[in-house]
Amino acid sequence: MDIKQQTFRLIDDLKLTCSSYGLGNDGNEYKIITQMFLYKFLNDKFGYAIKHSCSELSMIIAHSDNWETAYAGLQPEEREELLYALDPNVPKLQPHHLISYLWNQQTKGEFDVLFDNTMTDIAHDNIDIFSTQTTENTRIPIFEPLTVFVTDTAKRADFARALIDKLVNFSFEETFSEHYDFFAAIFEHLIKDYNTASGGKYAEYYTPHSIATIMARLLVGDSKDLHSIDVYDPSAGTGTLLMALAHQIGENKCFIYSQDISQRSNKMLKLNLILNNLVASLDNAIQGDTLVSPYHKNDKKDALKQFDYIVSNPPFKVDFPDTREKVAAQTARFWAGVPNVPKQIDPNKPKMAIYTCFLQHVINSLKPGGKAAIVVPTGFITAKSGIEGKVLQHIVNNHLVYGCISMPSNVFATTGTNVSVLFLQRPKKGEDVSQRKITLIDASKLGEEYKEGNNQKRRLLPHEIDTIVNTFLQQQAVEDFSVVVSYTDIQEKGCSLSAGQYFDIKIEYTPITQEEFADKMAAYQQTLSAHFAESRQLEQEILSSLQHLDTSTPR
Numbered sequence: 001m002d003i004k005q006q007t008f009r010l011i012d013d014l015k016l017t018c019s020s021y022g023l024g025n026d027g028n029e030y031k032i033i034t035q036m037f038l039y040k041f042l043n044d045k046f047g048y049a050i051k052h053s054c055s056e057l058s059m060i061i062a063h064s065d066n067w068e069t070a071y072a073g074l075q076p077e078e079r080e081e082l083l084y085a086l087d088p089n090v091p092k093l094q095p096h097h098l099i100s101y102l103w104n105q106q107t108k109g110e111f112d113v114l115f116d117n118t119m120t121d122i123a124h125d126n127i128d129i130f131s132t133q134t135t136e137n138t139r140i141p142i143f144e145p146l147t148v149f150v151t152d153t154a155k156r157a158d159f160a161r162a163l164i165d166k167l168v169n170f171s172f173e174e175t176f177s178e179h180y181d182f183f184a185a186i187f188e189h190l191i192k193d194y195n196t197a198s199g200g201k202y203a204e205y206y207t208p209h210s211i212a213t214i215m216a217r218l219l220v221g222d223s224k225d226l227h228s229i230d231v232y233d234p235s236a237g238t239g240t241l242l243m244a245l246a247h248q249i250g251e252n253k254c255f256i257y258s259q260d261i262s263q264r265s266n267k268m269l270k271l272n273l274i275l276n277n278l279v280a281s282l283d284n285a286i287q288g289d290t291l292v293s294p295y296h297k298n299d300k301k302d303a304l305k306q307f308d309y310i311v312s313n314p315p316f317k318v319d320f321p322d323t324r325e326k327v328a329a330q331t332a333r334f335w336a337g338v339p340n341v342p343k344q345i346d347p348n349k350p351k352m353a354i355y356t357c358f359l360q361h362v363i364n365s366l367k368p369g370g371k372a373a374i375v376v377p378t379g380f381i382t383a384k385s386g387i388e389g390k391v392l393q394h395i396v397n398n399h400l401v402y403g404c405i406s407m408p409s410n411v412f413a414t415t416g417t418n419v420s421v422l423f424l425q426r427p428k429k430g431e432d433v434s435q436r437k438i439t440l441i442d443a444s445k446l447g448e449e450y451k452e453g454n455n456q457k458r459r460l461l462p463h464e465i466d467t468i469v470n471t472f473l474q475q476q477a478v479e480d481f482s483v484v485v486s487y488t489d490i491q492e493k494g495c496s497l498s499a500g501q502y503f504d505i506k507i508e509y510t511p512i513t514q515e516e517f518a519d520k521m522a523a524y525q526q527t528l529s530a531h532f533a534e535s536r537q538l539e540q541e542i543l544s545s546l547q548h549l550d551t552s553t554p555r
Contacts, residue, residue: 021155043099047067047173091126115160119144216241219245234310235260235313257281261290266285333360339353371423396491400426482499
């Protein structure tokens with residue numbers, strides 16, 4: 001079994017353990033699974049780091065029969081020296097934090113207390129780096145007590161032992177040479193049971209890996225000389241789009257900024273950042289309401305921070321009556337307006353098009369020359385009125401849009417809404433982009449169908465992804481697939497960004513003689529005469545029936 005399959009099995013085994021203790025599909029199960037996975041990953045990463053750092057102490061540990069025992073045998077000042085030399089991406093663990101230590105303490109009483117205290121102790125010792133925060137600057141630690149989620153206190157110690165049992169015979173060390181594609185698949189398997197709209201008010205509509213890849217490749221394009229790039233997602237969810245973009249740019253060449261209201265998404269995003277070696281960006285992963293209280297500001301704290309690249313797959317419709325007035329009061333940010341509160345709120349069928357607010361926020365957050373890719377419902381790209389129409393006209397008339405791709409239906413995991421991806425770029429100061437060409441692609445017919453549970457889904461194949469990317473970057477016009485148009489063309493079509501509205505109407509011409517034309521017209525005339533005769537006969541029959549009814553009805 002290869003390392004990917006072994007990792008999948010570890011995740012599945014942890015889920016089975018939760019199920020055995022009554023926590024299967026429990027609201028807290030995702031905390032246990034993600035935290036245990038992360039604890040094991042960081043434990044092994046720490047061990048790998050102290051065995052491979054350039055010091056005599058590392059040499060001793062690396063050549064010992066058991067690195068945990070060798071590390072525990074160091075003098076306190078030697079351990080401090082070793083920890084000081086570690087890369088910031090590696091947590092600082094003490095001997096009593098290691099999985100092997102907990103394994104050896106399982107026979108002692110109150111093991112659940114020891115287990116939970118170990119988690120909180122690691123979180124406390126590493127809170128400066130391995131934590132995220134809220135808009136109120138509250139630190140959210142990396143770990144928290146877990147056995148408290150088992151309601152039967154007599155079973156908590158056994159639960160803790162069962163979790164440690166699953167971790168002790170597995171090693172992540174082989175994965176440290178792996179890169180983005182490996183960890184993207186692992187992360188997707190890890191969160192697949194928890195990434196639903198029930199995760200929070202703005203919980204992410206999970207973006208398929210293929211769509212995230214297309215967005216990242218098209219934003220970065222052929223840019224090579226990239227460094228210190230600021231990347232942002234205002235509705236980050238678990239970070240799928242951010243990870244794809246960071247990988248395309250280079251994880252060591254960018255800084256990640258994010259915000260999302262969902263606690264669940266924030267915990268998963270934290271894990272995603274750590275798996276992808278983006279620990280330095282943890283402090284920028286903010287939990288909170290982006291529309292009410294955007295956290296990321298400029299250096300003077302008097303305006304929104306602006307970014308080189310922005311990606312977003314915001315929720316399309318969410319009713320937010322409690323905060324609507326606070327959002328609407330920010331008229332400079334939401335220049336096109338804010339959806340009204342519906343007269344009757346149905347939690348199963350929300351009516352407030354919240355994505356229009358995120359769209360305006362994204363536009364305001366772009367640097368001059370900065371680019372954005374935003375997922376929108378396909379209905380937006382032909383909107384004629386309302387807030388949608390105002391935003392659409394704004395991005396066309398102000399020369400912000402440079403492309404749009406309509407995706408296949410059912411390509412998103414948790415919504416049946418047809419979606420498109422909008423590509424924006426803010427002109428640099430003094431730059432004339434009025435002659436820019438805009439690429440519109442209709443990819444709705446691509447993809448293969450597959451079954452996911454009871455749902456019929458569609459996914460893009462690798463060669464189809466390449467076709468979309470190459471067509472877009474090379475600005476190719478392909479029959480019934482893509483067009484390249486000007487802003488004038490778009491304005492003449494009422495600001496529509498639907499590729500299909502620009503396709504040429506194909507008319508087939510068949511050459512015929514004058515005699516053949518006369519014969520065809522005579523045949524048409526004969527057919528029309530026959531239809532008229534039938535119509536007159538039917539009319540007479542109806543009138544006759546009505547007269548019969550009138551004379552036979554008693555008075």
